[in-house]
Amino acid sequence: MHGRVKVKTTAQQEEEKRKEREKKLKIYVAARDACFSKRKDAVFDDEALQLTQQLLSSNPDFATLWNYRREILTHLETVKDEDEVQKIYEAELSFLESCLKVNPKSYGSWHHRGWVSARLPRPAWTRELSLCDRCLSLDDRNFHCWDYRRMVVKMSDVPVKQELEFTDRLIGSNFSNYSSWHYRSTLLPLLHPESAERPSQRGDPPHSPSPPCPQTHSHRVCEEQLLKEYELVQNAFFTDPNDQSAWFYYRWLLGRAEREEMISCVYVSREEERVAVAFSRPVNARSGVLLLVLDGQPQRVEWRSVHPHFKHSPVWICDLPPGTISDITNEHNLTVHWTEKHAHRDCALYTGRSESWCRDTATDLELFRSELSVEKTSVLQSELQSVNQLQELEPLNKWCLLTIILLMRALDPLGYEKETLAHFQTLKEVDSMRSAYYGDLCSKFMIENTILKMEYAEVRVFSISDRNLTTLCHLDQLLLVTHINLSSNQLRRLPPQFAMLQCLEVVEADNNSIENLEGVYHLPKLEEVSLKNNQISTPADLQPLASCPKLKRLDLRGNPVTQTANVESELAELLPSVTDLLL
Amino acid sequence: MSAQLKDVIIKPDAPSSLLLDKHADYIAAYGSKKDDYEYTLSEYLRMSGIYWGLTVMDLMDQLQRMNRQEIIDFIKACQHECGGISASIGHDPHLLYTLSAVQILCLYDSVDAIDVDKVVDYVKGLQQEDGSFAGDKWGEIDTRFSFCAVATLALLGKMDTINVGKAVEFVLSCMNFDGGFGCRPGSESHAGQIYCCTGFLSLTGQLHQLNADLLGWWLCERQLPSGGLNGRPEKLPDVCYSWWVLASLKIIGRIHWIDKDKLRRFILACQDEETGGFADRPGDMVDPFHTLFGVAGLSLLGDEQIKAVNPVLCMPEDVLQRVGLRPDLLS
Ligand SMILES: [Zn+2]
Numbered sequence: 001m002h003g004r005v006k007v008k009t010t011a012q013q014e015e016e017k018r019k020e021r022e023k024k025l026k027i028y029v030a031a032r033d034a035c036f037s038k039r040k041d042a043v044f045d046d047e048a049l050q051l052t053q054q055l056l057s058s059n060p061d062f063a064t065l066w067n068y069r070r071e072i073l074t075h076l077e078t079v080k081d082e083d084e085v086q087k088i089y090e091a092e093l094s095f096l097e098s099c100l101k102v103n104p105k106s107y108g109s110w111h112h113r114g115w116v117s118a119r120l121p122r123p124a125w126t127r128e129l130s131l132c133d134r135c136l137s138l139d140d141r142n143f144h145c146w147d148y149r150r151m152v153v154k155m156s157d158v159p160v161k162q163e164l165e166f167t168d169r170l171i172g173s174n175f176s177n178y179s180s181w182h183y184r185s186t187l188l189p190l191l192h193p194e195s196a197e198r199p200s201q202r203g204d205p206p207h208s209p210s211p212p213c214p215q216t217h218s219h220r221v222c223e224e225q226l227l228k229e230y231e232l233v234q235n236a237f238f239t240d241p242n243d244q245s246a247w248f249y250y251r252w253l254l255g256r257a258e259r260e261e262m263i264s265c266v267y268v269s270r271e272e273e274r275v276a277v278a279f280s281r282p283v284n285a286r287s288g289v290l291l292l293v294l295d296g297q298p299q300r301v302e303w304r305s306v307h308p309h310f311k312h313s314p315v316w317i318c319d320l321p322p323g324t325i326s327d328i329t330n331e332h333n334l335t336v337h338w339t340e341k342h343a344h345r346d347c348a349l350y351t352g353r354s355e356s357w358c359r360d361t362a363t364d365l366e367l368f369r370s371e372l373s374v375e376k377t378s379v380l381q382s383e384l385q386s387v388n389q390l391q392e393l394e395p396l397n398k399w400c401l402l403t404i405i406l407l408m409r410a411l412d413p414l415g416y417e418k419e420t421l422a423h424f425q426t427l428k429e430v431d432s433m434r435s436a437y438y439g440d441l442c443s444k445f446m447i448e449n450t451i452l453k454m455e456y457a458e459v460r461v462f463s464i465s466d467r468n469l470t471t472l473c474h475l476d477q478l479l480l481v482t483h484i485n486l487s488s489n490q491l492r493r494l495p496p497q498f499a500m501l502q503c504l505e506v507v508e509a510d511n512n513s514i515e516n517l518e519g520v521y522h523l524p525k526l527e528e529v530s531l532k533n534n535q536i537s538t539p540a541d542l543q544p545l546a547s548c549p550k551l552k553r554l555d556l557r558g559n560p561v562t563q564t565a566n567v568e569s570e571l572a573e574l575l576p577s578v579t580d581l582l583l
Numbered sequence: 584m585s586a587q588l589k590d591v592i593i594k595p596d597a598p599s600s601l602l603l604d605k606h607a608d609y610i611a612a613y614g615s616k617k618d619d620y621e622y623t624l625s626e627y628l629r630m631s632g633i634y635w636g637l638t639v640m641d642l643m644d645q646l647q648r649m650n651r652q653e654i655i656d657f658i659k660a661c662q663h664e665c666g667g668i669s670a671s672i673g674h675d676p677h678l679l680y681t682l683s684a685v686q687i688l689c690l691y692d693s694v695d696a697i698d699v700d701k702v703v704d705y706v707k708g709l710q711q712e713d714g715s716f717a718g719d720k721w722g723e724i725d726t727r728f729s730f731c732a733v734a735t736l737a738l739l740g741k742m743d744t745i746n747v748g749k750a751v752e753f754v755l756s757c758m759n760f761d762g763g764f765g766c767r768p769g770s771e772s773h774a775g776q777i778y779c780c781t782g783f784l785s786l787t788g789q790l791h792q793l794n795a796d797l798l799g800w801w802l803c804e805r806q807l808p809s810g811g812l813n814g815r816p817e818k819l820p821d822v823c824y825s826w827w828v829l830a831s832l833k834i835i836g837r838i839h840w841i842d843k844d845k846l847r848r849f850i851l852a853c854q855d856e857e858t859g860g861f862a863d864r865p866g867d868m869v870d871p872f873h874t875l876f877g878v879a880g881l882s883l884l885g886d887e888q889i890k891a892v893n894p895v896l897c898m899p900e901d902v903l904q905r906v907g908l909r910p911d912l913l914s
Contacts, residue, residue: 001862001863001867001868001870001872001873002821002863002867003819003863003864003867004867004868005866005867005868006855006862006866006867006868021619021620021621022620024620025618025619025620025623028620028623028624029623036673059624059627061627061628062626062627063627063674063675063677063719064627064669064673064674064675066721067675067719067721070721107723111721111723115721115722141815141817141818143765143766143770143771143773143815146770146771147765147766147767147769147770150767150769150770176817178771178815178816178817179771182759182760182761182771182772183771185759185760186759186760186769242588244804244816244817245816245817248761248801248816249760252760252761281791282791309914311788311911312788312789312791432842433806433808433841433842433845434803434804434806434840434841434842436839436840437799437800437803437837437840440837440840441796441800444796495914496914
């Protein structure tokens, strides 16, 4: 029950109501039972249509009665001629129209209307489209009607262009209309797809919208149209800067295409005789998905994700049979085939080298940026200027602040880092309900920036201390990192994803609030872990470290665990490889 | 034209503590008004009504107050020749009520009371070529029904009887520009559908297909200054949407992106101090539907007076443990 305000009533009113309800109940039950018994006897007559109509007009959610009506109607189809059937269905449509007037949000009525419309001997889709127009003019957010409209458009091949113009009109009369912006997001890529060819040379634009495919859906609209959309949205948010619809849409426009599915890195370690493979998206590579070829010979290896927590993971590892590559005087050539995607990546391990990797360097710098052409960059620059202007008028508008951050990231993430941080600070203050969201988003951006800096410097050290990090992400990008410094942040855990850092030797994570080390799991090269001033409270919390065979130095000073009795002996038993324990 | 922010104001005298006893009394009494007009009118969804009532009673550890045998007999009487289960006697079978019935039987640890193989055949028979599920033989397609299908099969341990890959493909084809999901491909995002689709992806082990950061942002933007959550932009807050948004956030590991204290205050303010039960908004009429989602929401927010609820199936965690079902959650 929705939106029924509770009203205080007197005892007398209550009694009157009770009597009235009793009367209604009798009528209702009689009609219902009559319907049920007729149906049981397979009676498909006018009286049954009357009875179900009577009940459905006040209770359109009584699905079984719609089913009964459909049985009657399909029966009538077999005994009447086409004109009569046409008339019967026309009558059904006007009955439905009266139902929808009373209850425009009934699933049953809308589904039945679609069913009837599709069975009409001479369909009248134009009329249905104008019914949608009328219905949406009364409530432009009625998603049942929007869905019905999409069905009508599909059945009658309404051109996409015409539907886009419809959203133009709706948005033009009221910018605050999330449903219309949503509809645009499904139409634009059909009408103006991003393509090497120019849309005008593509011949006729596609007609009825086909279901968007998820992989291509966050995809892209051609640049020329994008520029027009920026303008439209800008009009919207300058008119009403607090209307979220346009801002949501704008963020979509600024988004980037999904990364192509590929093997982004292959790493091989001679000492561990281990191969690690990173993918651009999480995959399940457990059985038969990956083929490892070593010096021309397919290898029987067992692939596993880096942590039992993940069935799908962007990083997978396998151990080679002992002795296969351990001799440092030998050179080896590896190829990892991703059979179902027809993708592969080679990696050569040269004589005298203890490890080697091969990865996709071309995408490194563009990982976290929009895919921009030069023209678009200058457009975004001027977008940033106008949103900055808006922000001067509306200094505390959160949508505006967030959009500025996104534009800055699209343009020059490192160059704007200081401003970005300042804006995040303001955001957390003006929209405190969502401060944890902003904290996590800011952490993500700072991690992206640090990855970019690391790539520029061509080092394997990832250092991001004192940045208010609340969460860790993009850890699959850190497969080759040997030293990580996460000190003086607000981290509470080293999550299972942390196990993707397969080359890690040193972890510094002092001065956080870490209480969970789940992700420090089977890291074969890990030697030093510094966790000063965290929230590790029991020796059991350190259990994951026991899976790291080379761990020698562990600093736990300033953790509650140091206060437990016999901690030293317990840890000596749990972590026998540690020779340098600081408590 | 300025978008007026739609929200409610919580009065200072609104309830601010949890009235568990009153809610248990309200639900226990609800089923005894069988001759009531309003009660009869809702016959078309009776099976779900019973699921709402029983689940909230179980979450409050009061399940023993309900009439177990009567309910199990009723469910048996609602199973049809085709295997599907109807909302009530005389009504037609549908996936919505088939799931509710199976959920109830799991609460009572009595799944064998019905013909399980036939239920499985019924669900399987409703899968379409594109992977979607029709709600019944009349062919309405909706991602809600995809959820009903896999939830029913997961509870019965029979997920492998359908084409899971195709089912996943269809649900993913309903993903939108905002990371959310609608009823069908191209439909606008809606918190109820998002709950169904994230739940579906959890049960099928495909949560990594979500754009969790984008979806999480849309979801946490559902929280209004009153603390309540709405189901779509520019809509009023509601206890049931609060559940759907909250459960979805829990499934995608981002429940901390909303202000939990404020939401708790909103949910508590939707209680009726006189009659017990929760309404959609403060001051409205209560019903078992919002009572379940109010209590389940408080459970997800960590209220220790209530049993832990599973965000995917909206059932007590101890029941799922018994069934041996542990749906994935993103960390
Ligand atoms: Zn509601």
